[in-house]
Amino acid sequence: MAHHPATRLILKQTTIIRDRLLPPHVYGRITVKIDDEVTARKVVAQGEASEEFRIVDIVEAMGLDPSDSDKIAAMIRVGQGETVEAGDLLIEPRNRRQKKRGPKAPANGVVSLIENGRIILQIDPKPVVVYARVPGVVQAPLGEDGERGVQIRTQGALIQGAWGNGRFAFAPYNMEPTAGLISLRQHESLLESIKGQVYVLERPITPADLRIVVEKELGGLVAPSMPFYLRETAMMLKVPIILTEGFGQRKPTTRAYEILREFERQREGAFDATMPERWQRGRPEIVLPAGLVQPPPPPNLQTPLKVGATVRLRREPYDGLIGQVVALPDTLRRLENGLQVQAADIKLRIGSIVTVPLANLEVLGD
């Protein structure tokens, strides 16, 4: 039986398409057109979020006949979608008394609905903006009405990770200095600002690293892993923390860090530290855009696992290692724990051959 393993894309050059959507329950629209070229910092959609509605009943306030819809409509001076400020008169006054005592907006807001003589105001809406987050081309609108967001197409290197703290940055990045991240504490150079720069470590994050990020206003951290007990603290940070492997003492996946080293100081990166959650289907990733050149092929996602394929091994004792499939036996294999599973024989880069359940393999997109 053909097996399609899990996928973690680690590619030096590929085409990347990402959705940029307004969050749920935000009223808004897109601000770009199809085929527009956008920078990462371009606003592609904006809207307003509000937690509260107020109802002003014109019929009741003015003692109108609820069935006289023409009279009600003639009296209301505001329209749906109109912005009002606290104290604004909501009716067309016919005399001084109505002007003085007529129904007024109870707070700043937007008229969401006028129905049966009732004006429903969305109170104190907060502006919400959605950025492109990667430089690229607007490919398609999203949502039933095409106003929830857009798809952006870009190209460059793509490294998908394991965990993120929910933050994002589009920023230049550096590998960790030879003297360690701690050496940045003494950094006084005006020529080379470290503020806003993301740093890539090839070792687990420590509490001291998080302190330096905050103290020196770094743009974020990328590392193979960190102790699980730093999770809550990392989530307090306003900049992205991306773990490429997971929690505890984990070795880096070599290919990911080779790519990061290659483009160090040459490219800015989109560091998207999406946090894996049960009902959110995103994953953390780093995109290193290469400019709009000839589109490279998109990642290869659907090919069944074959002998010769390069795979990354997940879960102990081989977690994070990369190897090549040398055999895909048809029969089930019994693991040391007694489970009988579909498995593959994998030749590791260090030369040894190990048997790994197919479920514990992932392909890298090439």
Place this chain on the structure above:
Amino acid sequence: MQQRQATQSILAADFGSVHTRVLLIDVVDGQYRLTTQTRVRTTIDPPFNDVTIGLGWALSHIQETTGRILVDEQSLIFPEHDDGSGVDELVATSSAPRPLTAVVLGLMPAVSISSAYRALTGTYINVAASLSASDQEDVETRINKILNAKPDLIFISGGTDGGNEEAVLELVRVASMAVTLAPPDEKPIVLYAGNQALADRVQAILDTSEAQVHIGKNVRPTMLREELGSTRLQLARSYSDHVVRQPGSFQTVAESGSMGVIPTAQGVENMVRWLGQENPRGVLHIDVGSTTSTLIVGTGTDVTTSIHTDLGLGHSILSTIERIDSDRINGWLPSTLTDAQLLEYAHNKLLVPDTIPFSSEELLIEQAIAREIVRVLAQDIRARLTQTGRIDLATCSPIIAAGAVLTDVPHPAMSAMLLADVLELQGITEIFTDPYAAFPILGAIAYTNQTAVVQTYDNYGLNYLGTLFSGEGRPRQGRGAAMKIRLQVDDGSVLEKRLAAGEMWSAPVTPGHHVTVTLRLGRGLRINGKRRIKMAVIAGTAGVIFDARGRPLPAIPMRRRNEVYADLWRSLSNGQVAYNPPPAKEEAPEDKIPESELSALQAFIEKTYDKQSAEEDKQTRGRRSQKSRKQSRRKGKDSPADDEPDWDALLK
């Protein structure tokens, strides 16, 4: 090409968080049978975000193994053609998408609202708010309550048939207004199951809001009568509407079937309700999944359901570990794990929820957590049963177990041991496992083709593990055998075994053979009050299983666990599976969480951010006044902001 008329072949798929299970049911020799089954990875997550890709892999596999063509130019062939290609019907169930968030509206909490809650039990639903007409809240408060709950579903019940009208219609108007006010892509679905005399007027009011509306029969047609069947069906339709709005391309699946996508748990409920009518001791279905775990029991037509969307071994492992006391998990392990070790394990498993434990230690941890999940579910069900029913979980039969941790074990008898351990099964229990989700799928098919359900189930739709004989009471240690077993197999062979107190044994009889079991129990043990049992059973994949540990199960001291578990594994698997645990460590290593360092670091972060944002505010104010001076000079010409964007603006 000629096409046939009647529904004969049914393709059925269950989309779980990790696995998509696909079955093909067809008529063979005049009877519906499960003809083939397969399991692939669910492709709801990135990079696919499309469950039909995994379904396509499963169909390719079925085509390869059966030679039957199911797909033509990327779409399913409907109906089945005379050459055998295609299928007549597609049925789909799922537990993978986010549960429905619901707001329940009703007249009285103790009547219509409580009936509504009972109707919701078989669906993956979180009730975020309930509003009662008797609360006397104004329209504004009600609208805000509904919209702040961000519901996917507004469920309106209330009014007996021909009873109260105005209070019900007022609730419907509020619901209609809330739907109108919701953003275009997020308008809640409305399910009305109240006073039937109002159905047309309710529909007319809701039509003005562009709501997707389902009308079920009244859940409370009279004060004393409750009727939930029609509403459950409409809930299934509402769930399907919700599912197709979720990421994952469920729409294609829903449009291909006549019933949309039915909640997996509702399919199970239908089957438990059906089987419960013939099993007075109660039918029990347990599913330990990656995201969601469920336990459903039924007898007669009474079904009690416990769905926990926060308990699971993959996507929900962290919430599971946070909920269950680590001492309880350690109670099943041969070595103590610290809280830190358990949490690190859970944090990493959450990142790769679809992986398989490789080492013995990890397998034992997963089985220990699974036992505790079953315990929590059983506790929840027992609390509900004391209010409504008469079922003793320990004596239910049959038991159907689903979820990879229960179906994929080193030896089938180990699933039986796991269930016996945590449910403390007593007496004679038939145990099945359901690795391909046939049970919920058959329950979903029941809505359209009950003959197919009955015949497929009777023709071995599930994996029959075997019959478990569990002695009740406390066996006397060292005074002869606790169980003397004699098995007369229909191939003429005879097996005899004596079990000492504390032992289990899985008799190695080829599945499908008829076996006459003669059992003599030692002092202290009984089965159904008897010390001698003679009965005929059919051997399952685990043969016939005997448990002489007694009830309640004695606690095993940690220092003896490796020895006891090694004996149990050997006797249950007849030596096929070696027990290779890590060396036992009775004393747990000390947790190395630097609490004081963490507190100091968090305080530093808060203080530094406060300081930085105060400085930023100061700078922003300065820039604004500079900018406004410039703007006034330039007479209103705006300049682009040169600040770094607030990337997380959308999070605020």
